Amino acid sequence: MKYDIPHFVIKNNLQKSKQTNVYFGDAVTPEVLKDVCKRITDLDNFSYEYVNNDYTDDFLPPTYNKGRMALLYYKNDVMYISFSEKDINGRNSSVQSVPTAFNMFFSNTYDNKRLYYYFLSVEGNPETDYHILIYRLMKTIGFHFLNDEVLQHKIVPFSSIEDIMFNRKINSGKNKSNNSTYITKSTVRNYDIYGKTYGANKYETSLICYALSMLAKKEQRITLYEVLEQDLKELPEASLNVIKNMGVIRVIPTDLQLEKKAFEENNSLRSPRYIYNLLNRLGKKHCAMCGCEIPEIIQGAHIWPVALIKRQGHISFEEKLQHATSGDNGLWLCENHHKLFDQNIISITHSGNIMFSEALSSDNEAFLSNITTYRRLPEQIMTEQFVHYLDLRNKAI
Numbered sequence: 001m002k003y004d005i006p007h008f009v010i011k012n013n014l015q016k017s018k019q020t021n022v023y024f025g026d027a028v029t030p031e032v033l034k035d036v037c038k039r040i041t042d043l044d045n046f047s048y049e050y051v052n053n054d055y056t057d058d059f060l061p062p063t064y065n066k067g068r069m070a071l072l073y074y075k076n077d078v079m080y081i082s083f084s085e086k087d088i089n090g091r092n093s094s095v096q097s098v099p100t101a102f103n104m105f106f107s108n109t110y111d112n113k114r115l116y117y118y119f120l121s122v123e124g125n126p127e128t129d130y131h132i133l134i135y136r137l138m139k140t141i142g143f144h145f146l147n148d149e150v151l152q153h154k155i156v157p158f159s160s161i162e163d164i165m166f167n168r169k170i171n172s173g174k175n176k177s178n179n180s181t182y183i184t185k186s187t188v189r190n191y192d193i194y195g196k197t198y199g200a201n202k203y204e205t206s207l208i209c210y211a212l213s214m215l216a217k218k219e220q221r222i223t224l225y226e227v228l229e230q231d232l233k234e235l236p237e238a239s240l241n242v243i244k245n246m247g248v249i250r251v252i253p254t255d256l257q258l259e260k261k262a263f264e265e266n267n268s269l270r271s272p273r274y275i276y277n278l279l280n281r282l283g284k285k286h287c288a289m290c291g292c293e294i295p296e297i298i299q300g301a302h303i304w305p306v307a308l309i310k311r312q313g314h315i316s317f318e319e320k321l322q323h324a325t326s327g328d329n330g331l332w333l334c335e336n337h338h339k340l341f342d343q344n345i346i347s348i349t350h351s352g353n354i355m356f357s358e359a360l361s362s363d364n365e366a367f368l369s370n371i372t373t374y375r376r377l378p379e380q381i382m383t384e385q386f387v388h389y390l391d392l393r394n395k396a397i
């Protein structure tokens with residue numbers, strides 16, 4: 001297939017076109033195509049066709065049956081162009097077609113291909129922190145923005161995994177109520193991604209995996225923990241295939257079955273779901289007693305210990321598991337403070353004061369005073385449920 005003047009192929013159906021009678025061509029008009037064509041090829045002349053669901057060629061797989069993307073063929077080049085929504089609002093809009101476009105682009109072995117993104121308009125707010133993050137991830141994985149002069153921000157790609165992690169901290173700090181994808185470190189070379197796999201989260205998780213795969217240095221290892229919910233949906237197959245083909249990230253689906261097994265087998269539960277819930281509630285890893293932020297030595301410390309939860313006779317197994325993985329039942333502590341807390345050398349009172357055991361020698365108490373910068377937990381940690389777990393712990397010791 002070779003076109004001497006630029007030729008667009010656009011699948012015209014949107015998700016509910018039959019009911020709504022709104023087609024992709026209503027937004028991506030010949031006028032828009034003209035602008036796109038000019039920006040890519042510097043030519044005014046072009047041809048185009050809006051095609052049906054069942055249309056397929058070497059670059060449009062038969063499984064791709066929705067709009068939001070155009071292909072532009074010109075001489076030896078094939079351009080994949082994704083379009084934003086006209087009204088950019090929620091986390092979903094604009095972002096959902098991006099992984100699909102990338103998957104198609106990445107999976108095609110043709111050499112002369114390029115990947116573009118075009119803003120149809122900037123109604124709504126296209127520049128929330130969340131959107132900027134997504135644009136930066138897109139730029140990192142090879143999207144060219146055709147008309148980003150419509151934005152106030154300049155979109156710069158990420159330079160390293162640390163660069164993304166730093167940005168994520170800011171992002172989740174501002175909007176903690178949003179469940180999202182987290183990146184953290186477990187050892188010097190190991191990075192862990194905790195990602196949900198449904199709703200808008202699956203787009204974000206996919207994009208973060210693509211970007212990290214591209215930025216990873218040879219010695220860096222990355223694991224994706226898919227935090228599956230009841231209906232056990234993994235990331236879309238096309239995305240998983242791309243992640244596997246990029247060959248950098250190990251993917252571990254963590255369903256409740258797996259958590260149950262871990263819960264049954266040991267008392268120091270290393271559950272990805274628990275870590276995810278703690279990240280969600282407490283933000284990035286940092287010791288609540290000394291402020292240490294070296295993620296390699298920060299752990300999730302249970303308030304109501306797993307061993308005690310297991311011993312409860314009157315509650316169901318599912319409830320026990322829920323208590324053991326609840327984000328309210330934990331704190332980030334460094335390895336030192338975790339051990340001291342587990343040994344009850346350090347304890348936390350009902351009102352959140354951090355206390356040292358009275359049995360300590362004065363030398364040891366002086367040492368603890370030195371390394372324990374905070375003597376009281378911040379107010380926002382002290383949720384009703386957290387205090388309930390504190391009471392259960394303190395009653396038992």
Ligand SMILES: [Zn+2]
Nearest residue numbers: 287290334337
């Ligand atoms: Zn500490």
